[in-house]
Amino acid sequence: MSSTTTTLRIVEPHLVHHFHKQNPRFHLLQFNNKTKLNRLNYSSKKFIFNGGSFCNYKPSKVQTVRATSIETALVEADTVLFTETFPLKRIQKVEGKISVKLDQVKNKDKWKLTIACDLPGKWILHWGVNYVADIRSEWDQPPTEMRPPGSIAIKDYAIETPLTEIPSAGDEKKSHEIQIEFQRDCPITAINFVLKDEETGIWCHHKGRDFKVPLMDYVHDDTNIVGAKKGFSIWPGAFGQLSSALVKSEGFGPKGQQSTSKPEDPKKNTKRLEGFYEDCPILKEVPVQNVLKVSVRKAQEKDKRFVFVHLETDIPGDVVVHWGVCRNNDKHWEIPATPHPPKTNIFKKNALQTLLKMKEDGFGSWGSFSLDKELKGLLFVLKLGDNTWVNHMGSDFYIPISIENSTDVEESKSSITSTSAEKEAAKEAVAYTDGIINDIKNLVTGIASEKNRKTKSRGAHALILQEIEKLAAEAYSIFRSSSATTVEEVVPDATLEIPIPTSGTGSGFEVLCQGFNWESHKSGRWYKELNKKAEELSSLGFTVIWLPPPTESISPEGYMPRDLYNLNSRYGSMDELKIVVKKFHEVGMKVLGDVVLNHRCAHYQNQNGIWNIYGGKLNWDDRAVVGDDPHFQGRGNKSSGDNFHAAPNIDHSQDFVRKDLKEWLCWLRKIIGYDGWRLDYVRGFWGGYVKDYLEASEPYFAVGEYWDSLSYTYGEMDHNQDDHRQRIIDWINAANGTAGAFDVTTKGILHSALERCEYWRLSDEKGKPPGVVGWWPSRAVTFIENHDTGSTQGHWRFPGGKEMQGYAYILTHPGTPAVFYDHIFSHYRSEISALISLRHRNKINCRSAIKITKAERDVYAAIIDKKVAVKIGPGYYEPPHEEKWTPAIEGRDYKRKYPVGSKYYQLCEEVGRGGTATVYKAVCLPFQEIVAVKIIDLE
Known part of the structure; x- marks a missing residue:
């Protein structure tokens, strides 16, 4: 038996002008047979990534500046130049366990399954059963008498039951528990479940898969279940995969797969049901609040050329200050000359690391630094004992130390911030206009190439020419807005800023977060929950969040709207919606509203009993x-798209309908503060109507859901998907480019490429990306999962275990990437954050240039903007040697199959070291498979 190893690697060119704040490292984990891990505390990848992003920057020359050190507490000083208290938000891991117990109920012919968790939270058991001889359904709902009180049916396949808090004695942890009773002779082969913490939204399962408690009264001879065995074995990367109880059975495949064994009479193969009790250790991440106090004082007369910086924090344990200084407003890191404070080490010739002193009372630590007054500022981040990095709202801490006078210190803070923001804005504007010029060139080239092919109609040529004209006008408007002016207009504080309409792609540097899943409505307070996560999402690098449908709806998820002006939904009230939108604006993020324009549920029936008469402010009739x-006996014109048969489809050709919808969208922009739209089911009506709606509401960003099936031949996906992506681009063209579209083509191709190890699919015949992103990248919104394809619906789930390869692709490539909520708040969080940081750091945008350098069976490689090289797959690839490249992110995805119940462990032996890479030989028993692993250690 062999295993397939898939390598994902991203590198950046050697940079010499910047230093990044975070310097995490990858580690190779070592396990023994006593370790019990699960999805919450272990990733199946061989690397644990402890920071947001990093880069191994090595300046060609380090300029030294004067500094000195002190070993005592803060030196007495004359004047306080600066003082600030910074709130620190960090994540702390809390240890706990999940207990699973199966025993017989006394004096009854019943059995009882008890599942308990001793970690704090609002735990929900999402569960179902497998019935005897039923190989068609992966999950089914249990009998009514088996459901505990408080259970809620989830469609027709599962049950959700809240765990009950069990009072604890003394200082013991509070436990949450659920008990499920069933008859010994019930026709059930297994109980499937996952656990969900509603407070954090985290699902305790393994990559979307369920876990089974086999009921051993019914087993087949060829079933790979070992429930009768004693013992408890946890596989790396799997949450609570129990060799005796929680088993991912090979005998019960997912939907659509046929079993190789025929169903037998359950009475022929029976086995005595045995009880068990097992514990599984888990970790939960909880937010922790601390503070950092910083003060700058002017020295006494005898040391008047120095200033003294004092740092004090209440964070427990070892705290290291990772620091440097800067001379100018560009905040370029420099290393001070010796002497340095005690317990200071030089870090990669880029910065210093100083261990703070423990306070006398043991609660927190402190440190002091004396610096030359001619310096501009002190830059630093904190590194904790568990390799956690703490920064200031996603950036370095910056402390001004220039002391011409105390007033200049405060002024310098604002001026530095504004100057830096202006420079960044200028760079983004240049990059954006360059992208527009490239778009124009590509369109002109496209027209020229048609002379040979002659496949485009005159109408298509006209659309291309209109797009060129539109892009040129847009570039000219940017040129006019960037012209210098000497007139300054004072705007009152109460004046609202009116958003400037764009081409549907925003700035081109957006990273989109889908801020909900299919179950988010259940709490009834989703807006409040998102409000708490706003700063966290912003610090991860997201610039836009997509909120769920806001209107009153027949379905709780919001996609069957009725009264469009009633914004009290299952996600929260209208006031709560306003508050969360305002909060995201405060942290610098744009907000998209999910609007359903294709269909609308009616309030009343007509004389034939058909629901097609509307109430509320938009009291339309059947016209x-x-x-x-x-189905709905409408009196309007024929549909301009595909019908959605679950609700009345709106006739957008009616003037009064378009007028009302324009007013509604403008009202949402004004009253709620939405910055743009996610447009649901745009296949249902002509894109020209979308153009009217967007020109009226002037969104900053808009994206349509144009869902279509890819091309297959005899069940296998075709390599050429040009027809599929052309249909999406035709819709974008019909909307005059005012909105982008989700790149369904790219998602589908990634499915086959990653699942089947067919990386040649990631390049089309012309050597470009094969999805919409290859033809019109500025309008392609790339994604791998959403509330329909993933979550609890799972209509088209991304290949299990391949999620990070998918994100490595879309977060480094052109187009506008979108990340699914469930993946953000999972064990993928740190790796996703690292990729987003890499994207921002290298200014990758929706129009970035891409060169595919390799697309073969087992490896895909590309270079983006000549800045970032990406390699996915187990095959060999190294970027060109003309430039110096430094590793940025490296992860591994292992897909191995082991006999159920076998013990797995690793032996790690160091076999070589070179530069910043440490190579280990990992021997994986029992298969004696040797794998060469490269560990990137930036320390």
């Missing part, structure tokens, strides 16, 4: 419903 859907 607003298309006339070619027999």
